[in-house]
Amino acid sequence: MGGMPDSLPRIAVCGISLEASTFSPALTTAEMLAPRWGEDVLAAWEFWRPGGSLAHRAEWIGILQARSIAGGPIPAHDYDALKAEILGGLARAHAERPLDGVLLDLHGAAAVVGMDDMEGDLALAVRRVVGPDTLLSTGMDLHGNVSRTLAETLDLLTTYRTAPHVDWQETKERAAANLVDRLALPVGRRRPAKAWVPVPILLPGEMTSTRQEPAARLYARVPGIEALDGVLDAGIWIGYPWADEPRNMAVVMVTGDDADLVLEQAVALASELWEAREEFGFAAPVGQLDDVLAEALASTARPFFVSDSGDNPTAGGAGDVTWTLARLLESRALRDSGLRAIYASIPDASAAQEGARTGVGGTVDLVVGARVDDRPAPPVRVTGTVTAVERSEDNLEVVVATESVDVVVSAVRRPYHLESDFTRLGLDARRADLVVVKIGYLEPELFEMAAGWRMALTPGGVDQDLARLGHRRIQRPMFPLDADVDAVDIPGRAVLLAGDTGGARAPDALG
Numbered sequence: 001m002g003g004m005p006d007s008l009p010r011i012a013v014c015g016i017s018l019e020a021s022t023f024s025p026a027l028t029t030a031e032m033l034a035p036r037w038g039e040d041v042l043a044a045w046e047f048w049r050p051g052g053s054l055a056h057r058a059e060w061i062g063i064l065q066a067r068s069i070a071g072g073p074i075p076a077h078d079y080d081a082l083k084a085e086i087l088g089g090l091a092r093a094h095a096e097r098p099l100d101g102v103l104l105d106l107h108g109a110a111a112v113v114g115m116d117d118m119e120g121d122l123a124l125a126v127r128r129v130v131g132p133d134t135l136l137s138t139g140m141d142l143h144g145n146v147s148r149t150l151a152e153t154l155d156l157l158t159t160y161r162t163a164p165h166v167d168w169q170e171t172k173e174r175a176a177a178n179l180v181d182r183l184a185l186p187v188g189r190r191r192p193a194k195a196w197v198p199v200p201i202l203l204p205g206e207m208t209s210t211r212q213e214p215a216a217r218l219y220a221r222v223p224g225i226e227a228l229d230g231v232l233d234a235g236i237w238i239g240y241p242w243a244d245e246p247r248n249m250a251v252v253m254v255t256g257d258d259a260d261l262v263l264e265q266a267v268a269l270a271s272e273l274w275e276a277r278e279e280f281g282f283a284a285p286v287g288q289l290d291d292v293l294a295e296a297l298a299s300t301a302r303p304f305f306v307s308d309s310g311d312n313p314t315a316g317g318a319g320d321v322t323w324t325l326a327r328l329l330e331s332r333a334l335r336d337s338g339l340r341a342i343y344a345s346i347p348d349a350s351a352a353q354e355g356a357r358t359g360v361g362g363t364v365d366l367v368v369g370a371r372v373d374d375r376p377a378p379p380v381r382v383t384g385t386v387t388a389v390e391r392s393e394d395n396l397e398v399v400v401a402t403e404s405v406d407v408v409v410s411a412v413r414r415p416y417h418l419e420s421d422f423t424r425l426g427l428d429a430r431r432a433d434l435v436v437v438k439i440g441y442l443e444p445e446l447f448e449m450a451a452g453w454r455m456a457l458t459p460g461g462v463d464q465d466l467a468r469l470g471h472r473r474i475q476r477p478m479f480p481l482d483a484d485v486d487a488v489d490i491p492g493r494a495v496l497l498a499g500d501t502g503g504a505r506a507p508d509a510l511g
């Protein structure tokens with residue numbers, strides 16, 4: 001194989017990865033983003049560790065990587081501090097010996113208070129530090145957004161191809177591998193052409209799971225496009241609906257050395273996405289909570305899962321909305337049925353500590369939740385017996401058995417996506433009657449376990465009923481919020497950004 005440079009390329013790794021609801025009153029501080037530095041940045045991924053597929057193909061330099069589960073926006077001061085550390089680290093590494101590449105770890109739906117496009121801002125700032133000759137690559141979440149600024153500033157962009165994201169590791173690896181492969185080419189042939197096509201669709205992830213149509217067939221098209229001669233990568237970013245920024249919508253990108261082909265393929269795939277817009281629907285039968293509870297109680301399917309979707313912490317909900325728990329606790333129908341429900345979870349640090357102090361077997365009368373998001377409902381009383389106290393490095397969880405609900409109270413919000421998230425608290429979700437979880441579509445283990453499942457359209461920062469949120473700053477018209485979308489011209493929205501190999505149709509390449 002020719003083309004490999006004499007010495008290994010130097011590639012810095014850095015980024016801020018967050019999915020932030022601008023409709024949530026929660027904030028995500030720098031501390032919550034748990035920054036890691038140097039070698040610890042690299043420890044997150046297998047592929048560049050000794051023995052990994054890319055270990056010997058580059059000199060990997062960890063700078064700073066910050067990530068958190070979804071939440072609210074980052075305070076401007078906290079973002080400025082993280083950004084300054086990233087830029088300072090990059091500048092030092094670049095001064096030692098010029099960096100050939102930067103791998104940016106981005107989700108794509110971060111928000112900063114007072115700023116619309118964090119990823120675009122960070123990419124521009126990184127570009128200013130490393131200069132025009134360094135290749136910038138990222139592997140994103142398909143719920144992220146790709147502004148034109150981000151598409152122009154980065155050289156290589158790819159994204160997940162599954163939701164739930166079972167391919168997140170291979171996407172990060174593909175972003176790194178594409179970067180290494182392009183750096184093996186001679187200077188002047190490294191940058192692919194990029195076709196960027198914004199599609200004015202804004203849908204919750206629960207309507208766009210790749211387990212169901214039309215997302216299944218649209219995403220299934222991606223590997224075939226990628227395999228074409230002259231194409232490097234293809235992606236569909238379905239976008240993030242719980243932020244109110246001009247960039248929030250779907251984007252299709254195709255990159256490669258054949259500029260005409262990448263433009264043609266991107267327009268074709270974006271057009272297919274647009275034509276399929278009316279087909280998107282919720283992955284689970286949905287309903288208002290009262291109806292869903294009535295159906296769950298009447299059903300013989302056990303366990304019957306109910307998604308408390310409007311406050312899903314992994315989508316950006318504050319996590320401590322009490323609205324659903326309060327209705328569950330006061331449900332006369334549930335009490336009369338003799339059935340029991342598990343509720344996971346309600347975060348409240350002081351209540352969790354009080355429960356832990358009381359200890360297993362003790363009786364508590366806690367006031368929990370609505371410390372961060374009290375808009376839908378006030379704090380709720382949870383009275384019962386403590387059945388579990390579980391301490392971990394970053395959390396404290398207590399289970400309180402009330403008359404008919406086992407309530408998980410956690411010190412900080414966290415997802416409940418695995419069977420072990422329940423069993424380690426002494427809760428047998430597999431044999432439970434009802435399991436109510438703050439989640440959207442069920443993650444694979446819960447999906448497999450659930451005999452019945454309904455998604456309740458509950459209030460919160462990630463309300464699935466987007467029209468209730470009242471977007472003001474997104475581009476219009478936007479499907480499905482606006483009725484009149486007939487004039488949308490997908491080919492006319494396509495932008496071709498030329499790479500090193502140029503291309504006949506590159507009107508925006510130099511702009």
Ligand SMILES: [Zn+2]
Nearest residue numbers: 141142143165
């Ligand atoms: Zn996602």
